[in-house]
Amino acid sequence: MGAFTNAAGCLTGGANNEKPNPSDAPLTTLFGPDSTVIPAETLRAQDAAEREERVPLARQATAVEKEMSTWxxxxxxxxxxxxxxILSCACIMEGFDLVLITGFLTNPVFRRRFQCPDMSLDEKVCEIPASWQSAIVIGPTVGQIAGVLLSGWLVEKFGYKRTFMASLVALSGFIFIVFFASSLTMFLVGLLLCGxxxxxxxxxxxxxxxDVCPTPIRAYVTAWSNVCWIIGQCLGxxxxxxxxxxxTMLSIQIPLGLQWVFPLPIFIFSLWAQESPWxxxxxxxxxxxxxxLTKLVSQSRAPEGYSIDGQLAMIQLTNADELRETNGTGTGYLDCFRGVNRRRTEISTFTWVIQNASGSALMQWSPYFFQRAGMSPDQSWNFVIVxxxxxxVGTVISWCLLSRFGRRTIELWGLGLLTLVLATCGIIASVGLNPEIVGxxxxxxxxxxxxxYGCSIGPVTYALVSELSSTRTKSKTINIARMGYNAFGVFNCIVTPYQLNPTALNWGMKTAWFWVVFCVVCFVYAFFRIPEPRGRTYAEMDWLFAEGISARKFASTVVPRFGDERKGGEGASSPVEGWEKKGAGGVGDGEAGGLPRTGSLGSSNAPRVATVESVDGDGAEEHPGEEAEGKKRRFWFWGRK
Structure with missing residues (x-):
C-alpha cells in the first residue's frame, strides 16, 4: 500500500477510527504512489478532531526547538x-573508491595488466586511451544515478534502515567482481554495480x-556527510x-581488498539505529x-519544555499541512514537479549541480593532473594527501562559519572565491612560464x-538540500538533486580526460578557464534563486515556499506558526510593518508590544530570523477586504484561507 494511503490513514484515524478502503489505495510504482487528488473539504475533515489538541503541543515544541543553543x-x-x-560513514567508501579509480589510471601496474600486458615496467608503460579512462570513471557514476533513483522507491516502501542494511550487503558482494576482474570490461561492470x-x-x-536531528544542529550533522566523503578520499x-x-599486483589488490573493511562494522551498528520518525x-x-522519538533524545538532558508528544504533534501537523498544501498529492517522483514542490526541486537540484559545475573535477583528477604537470608520482601523491x-580543515572551518553566517551567504562567497582562484590558475598557465614552475x-x-571549496559549497550544499525540500517528498527531491549532480558528473568524466590527456586536447592548467565560465553562471543562479533556510523549521519553510517568497527575502520574512494568524496594519507592505503599526500582541506568553521573537541556531551572533510564535486570535474573521493599497492579509500556517 502506498505511502500516501498510510499518511492519510494516520490523519483519519483520530477522527472516525475508520480504516481506509484497500481498494481505494493508490498503487505504488517505481515513481512512488500515484497522486490522487483529494477534495479540500475531505482533507480538513480528516484531521479536524485531532488538530485542536495538536496545535498547542506543536507550537510549544517549535518554540523549544528554536530556542535551544547548539551545545x-x-x-x-x-x-x-x-x-x-555513524550511518553517514558509509560515504567514506564512496570517497575511498573514487580516489582508487582515478589513482589506478596513473598506476603502471594497472595500465600494464589491463592495457598492455606484454610490456615491461622498465619501459614507459602505455596510456589507457581517453575513451576508456572516461568509461572507467563514468561507470560508477551511472550506477550511482540508478542507485539514487531506486533508493527513492526503496526508502519509501521499506524505510531507511532496511534499505541501508541491504545496500551494505549488496556492496560487499559487488566488490568481489572488481577484485577478481581480469579485463577492463569486467572491471567496468564491477564498478557499475558498486555504484x-x-x-x-x-x-x-x-x-x-x-530527519532525526533538530533544527539547531541539522546543518552540522548533514555536513558531516561531506567530511566522510573527504575522509574516504584521504584514506584512498x-x-x-x-x-x-x-x-607487483599488490599495489592493486590491497586497495581493492580494503573496501571490505567498512561494510561490516557499519552494518552491525545499523542494527541499533532507529527508523526515521517522519x-x-x-x-x-x-x-x-x-x-x-524517545530513543533519539536523552530525557535527562532534554531542555525545559521539551516533550515527545509535542515533537510528534509537530511532525504530524507538518505532514498534514504539506498534504493539504499539495491538495492531497502523493510522494512520488512526479509529485516533486507539481505545485510549490517544483520550485523546491529546481533549487535543490541546481544547488547540488553547482558542486560539480564549479571546477571540482580538477580535485578528483588531481593525481593525474599533477603528474601531467611534471611532478613525480611520489610528489603528486604527497600533494593529493595535503x-x-x-x-x-575546510569543513571544520565551515562549521564555524555556519554558526555565524547563513548558508546562502557562505555559498555566494565560496563561488566568488573559487572563480578568483580558477582565474588565477588560468592566467599562470597562459603567460608562458617554465613548465616546472607552472606545475x-x-x-x-x-x-x-x-x-x-571545503569551507563553502562542499559542506553547505548538504545543509541546503536537506532543508529546502518538503518532508513528504524529501527523499525523492534529494534523489532528483543528486541525480542532477551525478549527471553533471558524467559530463565531467567525459570532458576532463580529454582536457588533460596529452593524446587528446592537452589543455593542462588552461582547463581552469573552462570552469571560470561555469563558476560565474553558478554565482548568478545562486544569487537569484537559492534562499536562506537558516534557523527555519520545516513548517516555516513550507509556508515561505507556499507564499512564493523571493529567495532574497527568506531570512527577513515574518512567518506565522501553527494555526496562528495575523493581519498587516493599514498600508502595511509586509507582515513586519503590520506588527509595528498594530503594537503586536504577545509572543509566546501573550505580552504586548515588540516584534516577534527571532529564531537562530542558538548562537548569540546569529542573524535575526523573523517568526511569529503566537498571535492573538481576536478578530480572526475581520477585514476580509482585498484592497490593493493598505491590503489586509490573513496568514494561516496550517492551511491558508
Missing part, C-alpha cells in the same frame, strides 16, 4: 547525532540525518601513496514513531581551491 541540542540529542554520524549502493548512500544518509590517497613504489508518521505508524587534509604553482593553487 544544548547536541547534549540532549546525542543519540540522534551519533546514529546519523548502485553508493548511490543509495549518497542521499539516504543526508535524508536520515535531517594515503593507500596509493604507500604503494606507489610497489611494482517516515513512520507518513506510514501511519504513530506509536512506533513515538517510541523512536589536498584532502585541507578539505577536512608547482598550479598544484599550490589547486590546494587553495580545495580549502575554499
Amino acid at each position: 544544548t541540542c547536541v547534549r540532549a540529542f546525542w543519540p540522534a547525532v551519533l546514529q546519523a554520524i 548502485l549502493p553508493w548511490g543509495v548512500f549518497q542521499t539516504l544518509t543526508t535524508n536520515y540525518a535531517s 590517497a594515503v593507500t596509493q601513496r604507500a604503494l606507489v613504489s610497489n611494482k 517516515w513512520l508518521v507518513r506510514k501511519g505508524r504513530t506509536d512506533e514513531a513515538r517510541k523512536v 589536498q584532502y587534509v585541507l578539505g577536512l 608547482w604553482l598550479s598544484g599550490s593553487l589547486l590546494l587553495l581551491y580545495t580549502l575554499v
Whole structure:
C-alpha cells in the first residue's frame, strides 16, 4: 500500500477510527504512489478532531526547538547525532573508491595488466586511451544515478534502515567482481554495480540525518556527510601513496581488498539505529514513531519544555499541512514537479549541480593532473594527501562559519572565491612560464581551491538540500538533486580526460578557464534563486515556499506558526510593518508590544530570523477586504484561507 494511503490513514484515524478502503489505495510504482487528488473539504475533515489538541503541543515544541543553543541540542540529542554520524560513514567508501579509480589510471601496474600486458615496467608503460579512462570513471557514476533513483522507491516502501542494511550487503558482494576482474570490461561492470549502493548512500544518509536531528544542529550533522566523503578520499590517497613504489599486483589488490573493511562494522551498528520518525508518521505508524522519538533524545538532558508528544504533534501537523498544501498529492517522483514542490526541486537540484559545475573535477583528477604537470608520482601523491587534509580543515572551518553566517551567504562567497582562484590558475598557465614552475604553482593553487571549496559549497550544499525540500517528498527531491549532480558528473568524466590527456586536447592548467565560465553562471543562479533556510523549521519553510517568497527575502520574512494568524496594519507592505503599526500582541506568553521573537541556531551572533510564535486570535474573521493599497492579509500556517 502506498505511502500516501498510510499518511492519510494516520490523519483519519483520530477522527472516525475508520480504516481506509484497500481498494481505494493508490498503487505504488517505481515513481512512488500515484497522486490522487483529494477534495479540500475531505482533507480538513480528516484531521479536524485531532488538530485542536495538536496545535498547542506543536507550537510549544517549535518554540523549544528554536530556542535551544547548539551545545544544548547536541547534549540532549546525542543519540540522534551519533546514529546519523555513524550511518553517514558509509560515504567514506564512496570517497575511498573514487580516489582508487582515478589513482589506478596513473598506476603502471594497472595500465600494464589491463592495457598492455606484454610490456615491461622498465619501459614507459602505455596510456589507457581517453575513451576508456572516461568509461572507467563514468561507470560508477551511472550506477550511482540508478542507485539514487531506486533508493527513492526503496526508502519509501521499506524505510531507511532496511534499505541501508541491504545496500551494505549488496556492496560487499559487488566488490568481489572488481577484485577478481581480469579485463577492463569486467572491471567496468564491477564498478557499475558498486555504484548502485553508493548511490543509495549518497542521499539516504543526508535524508536520515535531517530527519532525526533538530533544527539547531541539522546543518552540522548533514555536513558531516561531506567530511566522510573527504575522509574516504584521504584514506584512498594515503593507500596509493604507500604503494606507489610497489611494482607487483599488490599495489592493486590491497586497495581493492580494503573496501571490505567498512561494510561490516557499519552494518552491525545499523542494527541499533532507529527508523526515521517522519517516515513512520507518513506510514501511519504513530506509536512506533513515538517510541523512536524517545530513543533519539536523552530525557535527562532534554531542555525545559521539551516533550515527545509535542515533537510528534509537530511532525504530524507538518505532514498534514504539506498534504493539504499539495491538495492531497502523493510522494512520488512526479509529485516533486507539481505545485510549490517544483520550485523546491529546481533549487535543490541546481544547488547540488553547482558542486560539480564549479571546477571540482580538477580535485578528483588531481593525481593525474599533477603528474601531467611534471611532478613525480611520489610528489603528486604527497600533494593529493595535503589536498584532502585541507578539505577536512575546510569543513571544520565551515562549521564555524555556519554558526555565524547563513548558508546562502557562505555559498555566494565560496563561488566568488573559487572563480578568483580558477582565474588565477588560468592566467599562470597562459603567460608562458617554465613548465616546472607552472606545475608547482598550479598544484599550490589547486590546494587553495580545495580549502575554499571545503569551507563553502562542499559542506553547505548538504545543509541546503536537506532543508529546502518538503518532508513528504524529501527523499525523492534529494534523489532528483543528486541525480542532477551525478549527471553533471558524467559530463565531467567525459570532458576532463580529454582536457588533460596529452593524446587528446592537452589543455593542462588552461582547463581552469573552462570552469571560470561555469563558476560565474553558478554565482548568478545562486544569487537569484537559492534562499536562506537558516534557523527555519520545516513548517516555516513550507509556508515561505507556499507564499512564493523571493529567495532574497527568506531570512527577513515574518512567518506565522501553527494555526496562528495575523493581519498587516493599514498600508502595511509586509507582515513586519503590520506588527509595528498594530503594537503586536504577545509572543509566546501573550505580552504586548515588540516584534516577534527571532529564531537562530542558538548562537548569540546569529542573524535575526523573523517568526511569529503566537498571535492573538481576536478578530480572526475581520477585514476580509482585498484592497490593493493598505491590503489586509490573513496568514494561516496550517492551511491558508
